[in-house]
Amino acid sequence: MKNSLALHGGAPVRTALLPYGRQWVSEEDVAAVVEALRSDWLTTGPRVATFEEAFATAVDTRYAVAVSSGTAALHVAVAALKLGVGEEVIVPTLTFAASANCVVYQGATPVFADVDPDTLLLSSHEVERLITPRTRAILAVDYAGAVCDYAALREIATRHGLHLIADACHSLGARRDGHSVGSLADLTAFSLHPVKHITSGEGGVVTSDDPELAQRLRLFRNHGITTDHREREQRRQWQYQMVELGFNYRLTDIQCALALSQLQRLPEFVARRQAIAHRYDAAFAELPGLSPLRVPSGVHHAYHLYVVRLATERLTVDRDTILQALRAEGIGANVHYWPVHLHPYYQNSHGTRPALCPVAEEAARRIVSLPIFPRMTDADVEDVISAVGKVLAAFSA
Numbered sequence: 041m042k043n044s045l046a047l048h049g050g051a052p053v054r055t056a057l058l059p060y061g062r063q064w065v066s067e068e069d070v071a072a073v074v075e076a077l078r079s080d081w082l083t084t085g086p087r088v089a090t091f092e093e094a095f096a097t098a099v100d101t102r103y104a105v106a107v108s109s110g111t112a113a114l115h116v117a118v119a120a121l122k123l124g125v126g127e128e129v130i131v132p133t134l135t136f137a138a139s140a141n142c143v144v145y146q147g148a149t150p151v152f153a154d155v156d157p158d159t160l161l162l163s164s165h166e167v168e169r170l171i172t173p174r175t176r177a178i179l180a181v182d183y184a185g186a187v188c189d190y191a192a193l194r195e196i197a198t199r200h201g202l203h204l205i206a207d208a209c210h211s212l213g214a215r216r217d218g219h220s221v222g223s224l225a226d227l228t229a230f231s232l233h234p235v236k237h238i239t240s241g242e243g244g245v246v247t248s249d250d251p252e253l254a255q256r257l258r259l260f261r262n263h264g265i266t267t268d269h270r271e272r273e274q275r276r277q278w279q280y281q282m283v284e285l286g287f288n289y290r291l292t293d294i295q296c297a298l299a300l301s302q303l304q305r306l307p308e309f310v311a312r313r314q315a316i317a318h319r320y321d322a323a324f325a326e327l328p329g330l331s332p333l334r335v336p337s338g339v340h341h342a343y344h345l346y347v348v349r350l351a352t353e354r355l356t357v358d359r360d361t362i363l364q365a366l367r368a369e370g371i372g373a374n375v376h377y378w379p380v381h382l383h384p385y386y387q388n389s390h391g392t393r394p395a396l397c398p399v400a401e402e403a404a405r406r407i408v409s410l411p412i413f414p415r416m417t418d419a420d421v422e423d424v425i426s427a428v429g430k431v432l433a434a435f436s437a
């Protein structure tokens with residue numbers, strides 16, 4: 041029974057489930073958090089500014105604004121551009137729901153775009169096709185940690201007078217043609233969730249080179265109030281003015297202490313993700329039944345996800361059965377994503393329907409995300425490779 045599938049009662053490749061992603065918190069990180077806890081400032085203190093400056097430097101941009109989540113980062117980006125009712129933002133459908141929800145929060149309308157079949161990145165042709173007189177912005181998503189073709193998107197945006205927003209929640213540390221993600225769009229949103237490249241528990245960052253936009257981001261993160269608590273204390277002022285409707289999207293000093301400490305290891309984290317991806321690429325090159333995504337040339341990939349597409353026509357079962365079989369083997373395979381326009385909320389409230397984005401819909405039935413995170417050992421990586429080989433062999437047509 042050694043080679044029989046765990047799904048059918050055989051011995052699994054491993055007993056403890058390997059998740060698709062998880063954080064790596066070091067003793068230095070813990071010490072940094074403890075130090076923040078013992079300091080005078082738990083929130084709106086000096087660690088926020090220190091983290092923001094370090095982050096801006098790391099992604100080669102002028103301004104970074106820390107907020108309470110990646111979703112908040114996307115929301116303040118859309119709010120800072122004053123997008124609203126009757127205006128459209130083009131968003132790829134193969135993404136996390138928050139990429140589109142942030143547009144809806146401000147009363148604007150997400151227009152769902154299909155993706156390129158080889159890279160699953162937002163297709164520039166699709167963007168061009170979906171532009172109407174109401175279009176105000178393009179919101180690109182660096183799916184899996186690859187980098188969209190921002191040169192092409194910028195050209196389209198300039199020609200039509202549109203803003204360019206990047207959802208870079210997958211691509212911290214990535215570059216395209218030598219340019220860092222974070223410096224390629226008008227506004228770029230990052231997430232500091234534990235499955236992402238660096239973490240603060242929950243958290244997010246928006247970057248920009250534009251001082252006015254950076255000012256607006258800071259305003260929206262703090263209720264639309266022009267000064268924060270620390271600034272007023274320094275100036276010995278008590279008055280403040282709320283000039284816009286904003287939110288409390290602040291990130292605490294405790295979280296910024298963790299994020300700043302994690303940021304020191306970003307290059308190491310990305311390098312480890314790339315090494316794991318290259319081992320998978322080599323192992324899967326000759327495996328019929330599965331193909332990795334194409335990486336556009338010039339992309340220094342951040343590999344938030346390692347996504348493969350199943351050649352389901354060569355298999356006797358569907359993707360969901362493969363996923364279950366991998367999980368039974370102890371491999372926490374996952375799916376990123378079910379296309380956003382197919383979620384009941386968007387079908388009910390925005391009238392989106394199947395067949396709107398055929399490439400993404402077809403891909404969504406074939407994709408599997410395999411575990412990839414810096415703390416995985418080489419033995420973990422080999423477990424994934426053997427489980428994939430075992431499961432595909434058992435179900436090959």
Ligand SMILES: *Cc1c(COP(=O)(O)O)cnc(C)c1O
Nearest residue numbers: 109110111136138209231232233
């Ligand atoms: C993680 C993620 C978000 C949301 O980030 P949170 O920090 O969880 O709010 C948004 N977009 C994409 C593509 C993501 O992967």
